[in-house]
Amino acid sequence: MQENAPLLDVRGLSLEVARTGIKILKTISFDVKAGEIVGIVGESGSGKSMAARAVIALNPPAVQRTAGTICFEGREIGGMHKRDLQALRGARIGMVFQEPMTSLNPSMTIGRQLEEGLRLHRRLTGRERxxxxxxxxxxxxxxxxxxALAAMPHHFSGGMRQRIMLAAVMLLKPALLIADEPTTALDAVVQRDVLELMVDLTRENNTAVLMISHDLAMVAKYSDRVVVMSQGEIVEQGDTRDLLRAPQHPYTRKLLSALPHRMPARAVEVSPMARITVDGLIVDFAARRSLLRKGQPKRALNGVSLSVMPGEVVAVVGGSGSGKTTLGRTIAGLIEPTDGQILFNGKSVQPSAADYADYRLNCQMVFQDPYSSLDPRMTIGSLIGEALRHSTELTSKEKSARVAEVLDEVGLSAAFATRFPHQLSGGQRQRVAIARAVVRRPQFVIADEPVSALDVTVRAQVLKLFAELQRKHGFSCLFISHDLAVVEQIADRVIVMNNGVIVEEGSRDAIFDHPQQDYTRKLLQAIPALFSTDNGGVELGWRFDEVGRKSAGGRP
Known part of the structure; x- marks a missing residue:
């Protein structure tokens, strides 16, 4: 490789589906220098992941290269023998995939999985490995x-699994690391820790990084240059700070305008009775047994008390394992509490109560992953209509009309009723999940990480849709999220949880602008914020710092 030549040089690359001729990448060109971090951003379907996978020839067999070159360390990837490609993958180019639970073998110990790469690519003794x-x-x-060597992947949290994936890749000290959405679905503090670790490890070995992400704040913080993709084309690329501060292409400005931003505080009507009241809620999970000893039960919720008023959106935030999702599932009746009580419109919620069925019908849930919560064998119309199965006040004709009505409300045409979940995009599936939750016109909705895996523009559309439905139907909402920017846009009140207890609660503005607890402040400062500039771009900053105070009164 020539001196000062790029480590990775992609020129005029085009990919298309062999049978249909659909173009996936259209003559894209970019490069990555040794030790440099380059971010690739864009909406779902823009071709980000396909471009990254093409670098190590991991695209599906049906996708073929029709033009262009991919040169790594001066060698053309396309002309390599299969044996040479196998030697290249892992040893010189490592890849961290989006979901570590699916990329780590669930049937192998951590030690065996980390040793596999060393066995293939390094001549070492067992003791050295x-x-x-x-x-x-x-x-x-x-x-x-x-x-940890003898443990299985499911014994670790999502953040720890991602650390293990980084360890497996960096053991071989590759020249290039490809990180495909490395922090999706991780909470704020864990995201920061994983990315800081990735940067430290790559700097120690002068490893270059190609980082694919829809998290613009993370790309702004950690990348040197950024490549913006749309519909298989590169629309803009350049120095990260300059490009984000003054974007030239309309698509880049569209991406930046879709970032969550704080709306004016709503005036929630005061009611003498809360829609939901939780008093002293305790949830213990059974101890994990082993061959020689019995473990201790884990207390997931420890005396949690809160209330949600009619028409109010209350957000619950906190790190992984703080009890957010357990709280939501317990209120929804999916987990049985150990102690404490839940009141709905002032009445105690008990499975034996006469009006328990009415509560379950009026308390609906939007789950984090719509693909796993939607039955793949049912049509969209059947999935939404299933929520009306126990409705006695509607005739069959009225139920069909309600399904068509709610499809229209969530921005999907009546034609979607005959489709199956796998025929929809991620954003469309999330709209279906929301439609299922609101089709009965419930009084209370629990939304558990409803936009965590969506790209910037789709997330903005779903949040706007959710806010419009909430205003139209007036349901109360418990909004569970680790995305603080989303919470800042949608919440009226914020509850901060840590280790199964509420450490702070208050209005959205009070929590975000004047947090009282160190833990809350740590959460808010863990993730960089993007503050709007006068020319349609954004500037990287941190909450409570000088940039934040100068930009729109400290509001992103």
Whole structure:
């Protein structure tokens, strides 16, 4: 490779589906230099992941290259023998995939999985491999790396699994690391820790990084240059700070305008009775048994008390394991509490109560992953209509009309009623999940991370839709999220949880502008914020710093 030549040089790359001729990438060109971090951003379907996978020839067999070159360290990837490609993957180019639980083998111990790459690419003794693995696991923050070697992937949290994936990749000290959405669905503090770790590890070895993400704040913070993609084309690229501050292409400005932003505080009508009241809620999970000993039960919720007023949107935030989702599922009746009580319109909610069925019909839930919560064998019309199955006040004709009405409300035509979930995009499936929740006109909706896996523009559309439906039908909402920017846009009141207890609560403005607890402040400062500039761009800043105070009164 020539001196000062790019480590990775992609020129005029085009990909298309062989049978249909559909163009996936259209003559794209970019490069990555040694030690440089380059971010690729764009909406779902823009071709980001396909471009990254093409670098290591991991595209599906039906996708073929029709034009262009991919040169890594001066060698053309396309002309490599299969044996040479296998030697390149892992040893010189590593990849961290979006979901570590699916990329880690669930049937193999962590030690075996980390040793696999060293066996393939390094001539080392078993003792040398063991030492390197233990040292790397300690380096990525595992408190007991030797014990971790015998553990399975499901024994670890999402953040820890992502750390283990980084350890597996960086053990081989590759020249290029491809990170495909490395922090999706992780909470604020864990996102920061994982990305800081990734940057530290790559700097130690002068490893270049190609980072694919829809999180513009993270790209702004950690990348040197950014590539903006839309519909298989690169519409703009350049220095990250300059490009985001003064974007030239309308599509880039569209992406930036879709970022969540704080709306004026709503005036929630005061009611003498809360829609939902939770008093002293305790949830214990059974102990995990082992062959030689019985473990201790885990207390997921420890005396939680809160209320949600009619028409109010209350957001619950906190780190992974704080009890957010357990709280939502317990209120929804999906988890049985150990102690405490839940009141709906002032009446105690008990499975044995005569009006319990009425409560369950009036309390609906939007789950985090619509693909796993929607039955793949049912049509969209059947999935939405299922929520009306126990409705006695509507005739069959009226139920069909209600399904058509709610499809229209969520921005989908009546034609979608005959389709199946796999025929819809992620954003469309989330709209269906919301339609299922609101079709009965419930009084209370629990939304558990409803936009965590959506790209910037789709997320903005779904949030706008959710807010419009909430205003139109007036349901109360418990909005569970780790995305603080989303919470800042949609919430009236915010509850902060940590280790199963509420550490702080208050109005949205009070929590975001004047947090009282150190934990809340730590959450808010964990993720960089993007503040609007006068020329349609954004500027990187941190909450409570000088940029934040100068930009729109400290509001992103």
């Amino acid at each position: 063991h030492r390197l693995i233990v040292d790397m696991l300690a380096r990525v923050g595992l408190s007991d790396p030797r014990t």
